[in-house]
Amino acid sequence: MSNRLLRRHHDYMTLVHCRDKAWGGHASTRILSILISAISVGVAVPGPWWIACVTAMSIGWGLETAFYRWLSSKIDNPDSLAIADLAWIKERTIWAITGLVVIYALPFLGLAIAPHPGPVLGLIFACGSLLVICGQHVLDRKMVYWTLPVIMIAAILCAYRLADGWVAYLLGFLAFLLGVNTVVLSGASVRSAEELIEAQGQALRLADELDERVVQRTRELEAAAKAAEEANKAKSRFLANMSHELRTPLNAVIGYAEMVGEDVRSGDMGSVASDIDKIRNAARHLLGLINEVLDISKMEANEQVCRPSQFDIRTLAQEALDAIIPQAAAQETNCHIVFAEGLHTQAYNDEGKLRQCLLNLLSNAVKFTSKGTITLACRTIGDRDEFIAFEVADTGVGIDPQDLSRIFMPFYQGDNSLTRTVEGTGLGLAISQRLARLMGGDLTAQSLPGEGSVFTLTIAQTIDASKTEAHAA
Numbered sequence: 001m002s003n004r005l006l007r008r009h010h011d012y013m014t015l016v017h018c019r020d021k022a023w024g025g026h027a028s029t030r031i032l033s034i035l036i037s038a039i040s041v042g043v044a045v046p047g048p049w050w051i052a053c054v055t056a057m058s059i060g061w062g063l064e065t066a067f068y069r070w071l072s073s074k075i076d077n078p079d080s081l082a083i084a085d086l087a088w089i090k091e092r093t094i095w096a097i098t099g100l101v102v103i104y105a106l107p108f109l110g111l112a113i114a115p116h117p118g119p120v121l122g123l124i125f126a127c128g129s130l131l132v133i134c135g136q137h138v139l140d141r142k143m144v145y146w147t148l149p150v151i152m153i154a155a156i157l158c159a160y161r162l163a164d165g166w167v168a169y170l171l172g173f174l175a176f177l178l179g180v181n182t183v184v185l186s187g188a189s190v191r192s193a194e195e196l197i198e199a200q201g202q203a204l205r206l207a208d209e210l211d212e213r214v215v216q217r218t219r220e221l222e223a224a225a226k227a228a229e230e231a232n233k234a235k236s237r238f239l240a241n242m243s244h245e246l247r248t249p250l251n252a253v254i255g256y257a258e259m260v261g262e263d264v265r266s267g268d269m270g271s272v273a274s275d276i277d278k279i280r281n282a283a284r285h286l287l288g289l290i291n292e293v294l295d296i297s298k299m300e301a302n303e304q305v306c307r308p309s310q311f312d313i314r315t316l317a318q319e320a321l322d323a324i325i326p327q328a329a330a331q332e333t334n335c336h337i338v339f340a341e342g343l344h345t346q347a348y349n350d351e352g353k354l355r356q357c358l359l360n361l362l363s364n365a366v367k368f369t370s371k372g373t374i375t376l377a378c379r380t381i382g383d384r385d386e387f388i389a390f391e392v393a394d395t396g397v398g399i400d401p402q403d404l405s406r407i408f409m410p411f412y413q414g415d416n417s418l419t420r421t422v423e424g425t426g427l428g429l430a431i432s433q434r435l436a437r438l439m440g441g442d443l444t445a446q447s448l449p450g451e452g453s454v455f456t457l458t459i460a461q462t463i464d465a466s467k468t469e470a471h472a473a
Contacts, residue, residue, distance in 0.1 A: 112157035126155035340379035369396030
């Protein structure tokens, strides 16, 4: 809860507290006391003094009832009140209570000059009023200085009339001490009320914080549950796809092996060499699939280690591009390589892992690009050219925006209808990103459906050999 809201709550609760104390269960006792005091004056004090008391009581009672209704109409609708409104209502309430005190007290102040026992009744009424002020006039700490004067003057004058000589002065001084104690006790009541309201405000603030934390935690749990559900679905899709990917080369191995066996038994050895090459290619493909699964498993277990060595960037990049040129030619796709001016040719990092990443990215570009262009660009980046960036750009099918943020998730494959038209486990990007981070860099992607994709692989040009252990992304 903000300070502005806490202040608004404080002012509002102060008004509610004042109304409830002044016009709650005590109101009937207070009004009855004023009525009995007026009747006592009429019975015990000679003369028409009772008329002034009854008149003042009637006027005060009517005004008090009207003001109570007005105040209740204001504070019973707190949502429509601003801080400025509350301050204005608070000021009007102090003036209204001060006026009511004057109206009620003036006739009893006059009893100081009435025949006996008028001063006695006036003093009793004044002392009772001082008790009311102590407990009820708590809108703020200065309120008592507005409501106390008339009652205090009545108490002092009535006490002074009860005796003669120095005793009269003594009684007047004692009445003055009652006023002083009223101020002190009223201050204590204000502090108690403020502490109570402050505690209520703190409780509201803590309740708001708790609600906010509950909402935030609920959102986090919902997000975690959704992520776990998506991960479970992705793994299920991955297992289904893997069963297909593994079954294809296995069937090829088994089929061509049976054909070789039949040729050997029949003595026809003309096609054996070709069949054996096909078995070898299928087995290598199968081994590559299994290696990808093993690689991601090692990364999940933090078992991948960077083994840096010195190598030439231009040579490695050219070899990686040359490896996919035959496949690209079959797709009628042109391949280009671009080296930025000032590119440092030597790097100290894991050459094997960098080659694996580049081959993964270039192979993906070929798979999803037909009759287009693939460009491998190399440049240095960073304040001190401490990183090397490899950009693999293609003009292929592109990636849907909703899949772009998840393509690096293990076991996740976007648009299964498309990815099923090409071979692969769907682990290449996840593996490449983790290898890039292992080599001190990262792997990011930009893409638009139908316009192609750009994958940017960055690595440290010189990696710290003491920080070569893998860390899960």
